[in-house]
Amino acid sequence: MIQIIIATHGSLSEGFKDAVELIMGESENLHTFSLYQETGIDLFGDSILAKIESLPSKDGIVIFTDLFGASPYNQTTIKMKDLKNVNYRIISGVNLPMVIECLTLCKMGITLDELWQPVVNVGKEGIKDFRQEFEKHMMKRGD
Structure with missing residues (x-):
């Protein structure tokens, strides 16, 4: 199954996971990473890399980040160069409809290459x- 990571500033990623699981139930392929003020950038990057390496990734990994060009996004893109033979997509601007759509499509068995565009579209x-x-x-009603 495709693995999903949400990487954000503060506890936003946990909030997304909490909301998604309230709506859809618990999901074993949904993971979160939070960058806090006291967390060093390098430690954040190393931690996310270690998590990615520990995941069963044969079907691929979707990594959602909150802001394009911000630290969670930058660290994720930097660390991905250290991975070999991992099919992944990094998508910034995460919102709740995107995560729900991604989980729904994963459960349907869609491939990573087929998944990312519908997820981005639903987000927009x-x-x-x-x-x-x-x-x-x-x-439309004529009122």
Whole structure:
């Protein structure tokens, strides 16, 4: 099964896991990493690399990060060069719909190469402005 890692600043990754498991139940292939102020960047990078190396990764690994170009993203991309023969995708801007879609597709047996684009699309489509959606809905009703 594809392994999923959420790597974020602070306890955001644990919050995502908690929310996902509330909705979908416990998942053995969902892992979290948190960068705290007292955590050194090198220690964070080494820890995430060690975790990736310990995972059964024959089906691949999806790594979600919170911010493109920030420390969790940078450390993950830097450490991935040390891995050989691991199929992975690093996706920044994680949101709850993305993680739920990823877990759902993993359970369906979809491959990593087929998985990443629908996950990114769901993440983008999950961003809505209430007023714009409300006005669209009212226009369809003719109100």
